[in-house]
Amino acid sequence: MRPNLLFLFDLRKDQQDPAVIDDMVRSGVQFGGTNLWVLFFAILIASVGLNTNSTAVIIGAMLISPLMGPIVGLGYGAAVQDLGLIRIAGKNLAIFVGLSLLTSVLYFTLSPLEQPQSELMARTFPTLWDVLIAAFGGAAGMVAVTRRSYSNIVPGVAIATALMPPLCTAGFGIAYGRWDMFGGAFYLFIINSMFIGAATLAVAKLLRLPRHGELDETTRKRHRIIIFVGLSVVLLPSVWMAYRLVQQEMFAGVATRVARELEAEPGSHVLMHEVDAAGRTLRLIVIGSADADSLQEQVQRRMRNNGQANVTVVVRDAGDDKLNVEKLRQELQEGVNRTLVEQVKSMDAQLKNLQQAVSEAKTAPETPAQPPLVQASTLLQEVQAQQPLVCAVTLARGERSANDGGEPQPTLVVVLDVARHLSAHDKDSLQRWLAVRLEKTQAMQLIERLDSRSLNSRDKKQRKQTTCSPKS
DSSP, X not given: OHHHHHHHTOTTSSBOOHHHHHHHHHHHXXXXXXXXXXXXXXXXXXXXXXXHTOHHHHHHHHHHOOTHHHHHHHHHHHHHTOHHHHHHHHHHHHHHHHHHHHHHHHHHHHOSOOSOOHHHHTTSXXXXXXHHHHHHHXXXXXXXXXXXXXXXXXXXXXXXXXXXXXXXXHHHHHHTTOHHHHHHHHHHHHHHHHHHHHHHHHHHHXXXXXXXXXXXXXXXXXHHHHHHHHHHHHHHHHHHHHHHHHHHHHHHHHHHHHHHHHHHSTTOOEEEEEEEXXXXXXXXXXXXXXXXXXXXXXXXXXXXXXXXXXXXXXXXETTTSOOOHHHHHHHHHHHHHHHHHHHHHHHHHHHHHHXXXXXXXXXXXXXXXXXXXXXXXXXXXXXXXXXXXXXEEEEEEEEEOOTTSOSOEEEEEEEEEESSOOOHHHHHHHHHHHHHHTOTTSEEEEEEEOOGGGSOHHHHHHHHHSOOSOOO
């Protein structure tokens, strides 16, 4: 079992010849010619994409950027103990970085779009997750470089590790004096570079690529210390920033939930809320005669119950301060959207129930149609309004043979007791009116009866109480 599993994960089955791998890595390290022009174009494309907030353009810049070459060269040179390659890759990487910053600063200085968009801001707060992406991406990239056939891993690694956008964002920070943006973006670039190089070193060691030089034990030990210290120095701030990010997300979630609970309570004075996760502050805007101290204590108690202590609660009266109209509009829209979504879900459930009922009705065995259940006394009152000559109505069920010799058709027989013969026009009008009243789909016969002796005693009493004489 174990040998088979090791065979499945063996990277040397389709590994390229070491000499070919060495040539590929060294060609990516070279500075000048094609690499220099492609770098220049990639910088401009990435800068335009960041400036216009176009994700597709930024991805295109990542795909053509040659910045990965010198970084892979550093990791590969450390693995094969080639100090010459390490020096060349380090020097060329520094030149690449300098040109990238210079070009992006020049572009953003000339660009009329000065407002930083979301794509720019997304590269200013690196965390531990960026470290993991760089490490895994670098390892996947080195595996792709050492394969015999072309693989789509390399473009994916270029998109995932994103070396070019952080450099361009750092250029934006220099152009507009936003040193906080410059620091965050350049730190992200350092994270990506160092951990891509470290992953390349680890994969090259795992593949046991042949060495190109021999270092004494003291030099190897010094290099290990430098690599370990460098990675630790870069890693620790990202761990701290990841911890802060998690804390802020947890605070924002709890604060939003508590505020919405207060807004939904009957008789609540809370109109809207604002959450400042970085400052651990919850701002409540109230209307009416709300007790600010009591509300602050209530919010802090609920936040503590949810594991969030040291919360600053600010209560403002809607009439005292200028309202954030945009925030209010957004929250109202969110409430309307939630209501609409709930209504759509309810209607969808009802529609599914109706569709299921229709489906069951189609598959159920057919039953003979039944005549409508209409009370004769109720129908008499309505018929009298239509035709005052009618004194009594009798309903009966019957059957009529089908014309094609099939099953007998159900028939509703309506017997009308009238004071005198109805005219043809009255009969036709009454027939049409009854057909609508008793459902037109039912076979219906209308019988006019003049023999008063067929009426029972109760009908006779009713006839005495009912005026059946025609109108004059």
